[in-house]
Amino acid sequence: MSELLTLIAAGLEVGSLYALMALGLVLIYRTQSIVNFAHGELLMAGAFVGYVAFQPMSWPFPVALVLAVLSSTLLGVAVERVVIRPLVNHPHATLAMATVGVSVAVRGAARLPFGSDILTFPPIISAAPVFIGSLVISAQTVLTIVLAVSISVAVFLLIWKTRLGREIRATQQNYLGAKVVGINTGKIYSSSWAVASAIGGAAGVLAAPLTLLYPDMGATFLLKGFAAAVLGGFGNPLGAIVGGIAIGILEKLVGAYFSTYLIEISPYVIIIVVVFVRPQGLFGRGQIVRV
């Protein structure tokens, strides 16, 4: 039983990061119908900026976190203004390919200062894990879950309780209608990218002590985030959160109770099963077409 709880705790830790990735993907998808294949690189950028601040510079973790979030936000806004905005009226496939291009370029740029070697981000809290029987919980796990939940709540409050959030939702629901009522949709696009990128940067600096740092690290999280978004219902923020946590826990349980050979393929299996069984995901609505 305590092994099960240990696995669930570990699944919650990694799942909360997948949830943040999925949330960022969903925000951009809802605003501009773009699947942002460069979202993993926003996570990677945040992780590396956090690393530089926390390790060589030895600044406190909160400063590293803020710098990571700011840098990813700036990067995301720059991508939206320079790459996405000029292509906004092009087919979705073009926009998706543009984000693939951004992904490759950002990874390449990261290799210039950091090379391709793998860096290690030390635990934010160096306290030893707590053992309760066979149940193991580390302070790092608790901190990651608490921060990820706090960030998710803050994003929900922003979307549902602020004027900017209402404008984002209005633009998501009806682009032309939003323009007609005077919403600056360009600003909304940038804001959506800024919020999604900030979440990505935060996820990066939280993921850094859990995993290893290298320029391609975003790809793994992108895949898991994508699976989470599909499971929750692509376009539904709550679904993204639930999907991320579900995938995190599921992969730990599958690995421990079935086979470690199945861990990495489980997200692909989830995507395929959801597409066949419930294409709209757990929280998504089926598409209704007026005829």
Added chain:
Amino acid sequence: MQALRRLSGLASIGLVLCVGGSAAWSAEPGIAPDKIKIGMFGPLTGPVSLWGYPINNGAIAVYNHVNATGGIYGRKIEVVDEDDACDPAKAVAAVKKLIVREDVFAIHGGTCSATVMAAKDDIIEAKMPYVVMAATLDKISSPVNKYIYTTTMPGSGDGSVMARFVASMPQVKTIAIVKHSDEWADTKADAFSAALDKKIKVVATEQIDRKVTDAVSQAVRIKQLNPDVVIAFTYPAETAVLLRDARKYGLTVPFVATTSVMDLADLSQRAGGVDVVKQVYAASFLASPPGSSASAKWDEIYKASFPNDKLQTLSFFGMSGALLVVDALRRAGPDLTREKFIQALETTKDLDAGPAYCKISITPENHQGCTQGTVWSFVDGKVVPVGATWIEPKQ
């Protein structure tokens, strides 16, 4: 007039034979009165150049040392170093350039197994004597080919060294294996299983993928089975993740790992400190780590050529191959030909492999010159060779 024509015809034939004969005499490729041209290739650009430079430089340092001490029968070794970026297509191009344009006498190169496999056919077709630099895939040198030799411990050797060490560890009855799912890991794991003492039971074989975010499931599963030792056929980054999570989840048994993590100081940095890796025993094909008193001679030879380079285990990887080339060139004699060189390579016996653990022995039936290794571990905060079999630590 007819006699004159016949005479001039005979003269022409004589001239052709003379010139041709003389060209044939002096046309042993890559040989001049004052130099021997050796081709080299390896990853000098791209992500793997991090390994490529120190490995190739170790071999170049040996050749420079030989040149500085008089060369070989008055000839200096001239190295032509080509980049393959660890890319099979580029390796083929680099090898073709060495063979056709640079006209080298022999090739000593290849750090990535995939690139060597890609270039192998061209090397054989050109009848080019070739000594592997650092690639470890068994298939490169086995089955035997007349032109291909290696002093790098092949993957199967790695597995055998690990199995021998595990069998000598006291009280080891059960082991768990963690491995990647690729040919690199499979070769080592298969050799390990074949050489493992049959009294030792394998209680689990777990997979860990490349670039994993964590190894929680593997650590929890193995902890439940409570093996005496964990065997890791994993690359350095994934080994670090595995060790970190093993410690986090209370899996405190010793780990025996491959030569890929023999740079234990580097592994400790990746995993989060010496404490995390103090129970790791890594197979090694080097006798001692750089910077130790036993390796001082080779440290100096490397530093003499590359004073600004960081001395690391990689700096020694190419040296044993260079020593084999030099020894064979000497034994082939002053009238050097490829045939004589190959004959010398094939009769190498108990040659000192420099910083490598083995003695190099090659026969016409076996071109893998080094299959012996030892084991390194942290003792009193320092990486030291602890022997090919278990020696009870001093209290």
